[in-house]
Amino acid sequence: MAHSPKAIVLLSGGLDSATVLAIASATFECHAISFDYHQRHVAELNAAKQLARCYQARHQVIKLDDGVMAGSALTDSRIAVPQSGLEQGIPVTYVPARNTVFLAHALAVAEVQASNDILIGVNAVDYSGYPDCRPEYINAFERMANLATKAGVEGQRLNIHAPLLHMSKADIIANGLELGVDYSLTVSCYQADLQGRACGVCDSCRLRRAGFEAAGVGDPTRYQTR
Amino acid sequence: MAHSPKAIVLLSGGLDSATVLAIASATFECHAISFDYHQRHVAELNAAKQLARCYQARHQVIKLDDGVMAGSALTDSRIAVPQSGLEQGIPVTYVPARNTVFLAHALAVAEVQASNDILIGVNAVDYSGYPDCRPEYINAFERMANLATKAGVEGQRLNIHAPLLHMSKADIIANGLELGVDYSLTVSCYQADLQGRACGVCDSCRLRRAGFEAAGVGDPTRYQTR
Numbered sequence: 015m016a017h018s019p020k021a022i023v024l025l026s027g028g029l030d031s032a033t034v035l036a037i038a039s040a041t042f043e044c045h046a047i048s049f050d051y052h053q054r055h056v057a058e059l060n061a062a063k064q065l066a067r068c069y070q071a072r073h074q075v076i077k078l079d080d081g082v083m084a085g086s087a088l089t090d091s092r093i094a095v096p097q098s099g100l101e102q103g104i105p106v107t108y109v110p111a112r113n114t115v116f117l118a119h120a121l122a123v124a125e126v127q128a129s130n131d132i133l134i135g136v137n138a139v140d141y142s143g144y145p146d147c148r149p150e151y152i153n154a155f156e157r158m159a160n161l162a163t164k165a166g167v168e169g170q171r172l173n174i175h176a177p178l179l180h181m182s183k184a185d186i187i188a189n190g191l192e193l194g195v196d197y198s199l200t201v202s203c204y205q206a207d208l209q210g211r212a213c214g215v216c217d218s219c220r221l222r223r224a225g226f227e228a229a230g231v232g233d234p235t236r237y238q239t240r
Numbered sequence: 241m242a243h244s245p246k247a248i249v250l251l252s253g254g255l256d257s258a259t260v261l262a263i264a265s266a267t268f269e270c271h272a273i274s275f276d277y278h279q280r281h282v283a284e285l286n287a288a289k290q291l292a293r294c295y296q297a298r299h300q301v302i303k304l305d306d307g308v309m310a311g312s313a314l315t316d317s318r319i320a321v322p323q324s325g326l327e328q329g330i331p332v333t334y335v336p337a338r339n340t341v342f343l344a345h346a347l348a349v350a351e352v353q354a355s356n357d358i359l360i361g362v363n364a365v366d367y368s369g370y371p372d373c374r375p376e377y378i379n380a381f382e383r384m385a386n387l388a389t390k391a392g393v394e395g396q397r398l399n400i401h402a403p404l405l406h407m408s409k410a411d412i413i414a415n416g417l418e419l420g421v422d423y424s425l426t427v428s429c430y431q432a433d434l435q436g437r438a439c440g441v442c443d444s445c446r447l448r449r450a451g452f453e454a455a456g457v458g459d460p461t462r463y464q465t466r
Contacts, residue, residue, distance in 0.1 A: 082348050110347075123308065146387075148387065158340070
């Protein structure tokens with residue numbers, strides 16, 4: 015059997031990145047990375063760990079310095095997570111430069127691991143309006159990455175894959191179910207409790223719940239009882 | 241007196257970044273950031289601290305996770321720092337994706353601090369041949385950064401300034417001396433001792449020493465006695 019090429023997969027532990035890991039596993043030997051950035055939803059990291067185990071992926075948790083991922087409702091308990099539905103504009107859950115910091119680390123790991131492929135679960139259809147989830151951003155990062163590294167200079171093309179970019183949440187779920195993803199393991203909620211139970215009312219919960227409805231399948235999410 | 245705009249300055253503690261801080265201080269209120277990435281030359285960080293104090297800049301040391309900045313002679317004691325002079329190609333002191341990880345953090349800090357300006361001391365003349373010091377790389381990072389952030393979407397242009405990019409080491413030194421930079425405080429050596437004394441034979445020491453010679457000024461570097 016031929017040896018699979020290695021890929022670096024950004025794995026948050028949510029629905030989207032779990033689907034990306036399932037997609038990537040068909041082609042690549044996966045090295046999953048997650049970030050501990052003092053996010054409210056630490057249950058995410060436990061979910062990521064379980065998912066990596068399901069796919070026999072190596073799993074690396076990278077700790078970011080306190081106070082870098084700041085100025086967001088997801089990292090600052092003084093800013094409330096909105097619960098009344100998506101509004102116009104970029105929401106307070108936006109974390110400044112988050113995907114750039116994540117992808118920069120992935121690029122460093124990729125080069126050290128001699129991998130030419132990074133996968134990220136960004137989506138520009140059913141999403142919260144974050145600028146660093148748009149196709150033009152992903153393309154610009156890829157272009158920069160190919161100028162940044164020794165591997166790039168030596169002619170190894172680095173690819174940033176965003177397989178969910180143009181899919182609806184329902185399509186993502188349908189795709190994942192076909193690949194056997196166990197969505198009960200995933201945590202999408204911005205303020206999940208320590209057991210990974212979802213609030214049901216934040217933007218991420220709303221997008222996720224609507225996705226299961228639109229896909230016409232049962233929602234396996236464990237919700238907090240209120 | 242008008243309030244100066246705020247800039248984020250990448251400050252390693254070496255000759256180049258000290259000069260950049262001096263240049264930036266003329267125009268901006270500076271927020272200097274340094275990285276603790278388990279580099280061999282920890283004396284750099286002490287130098288950065290002293291330099292920030294000289295320029296009344298706020299100084300933030302950002303700790304990177306163990307093992308991310310890997311695969312380099314600067315972070316792995318099993319790889320020897322070359323001592324016999326610059327050779328063709330990218331040397332073993334290259335740290336994978338280092339400037340991308342540094343600039344990504346600077347971008348996050350800039351957005352949180354509402355700053356539109358990041359300064360970095362890269363140089364593409366008297367340098368070690370690192371790919372992430374080239375003008376095309378800096379331009380590509382700037383382009384990506386303007387697509388990445390909420391500030392960018394809202395029309396705040398983010399500028400990556402690399403004022404030393406096309407200067408020789410001698411020009412950098414002449415410029416810095418005019419601005420009053422005390423180069424005896426700076427540490428450029430890849431394997432400085434804990435007191436910040438330089439080895440005199442690594443690539444960085446060679447470039448620095450040649451710079452003082454070409455500038456026709458005394459070299460204030462403290463060297464290790466051998």
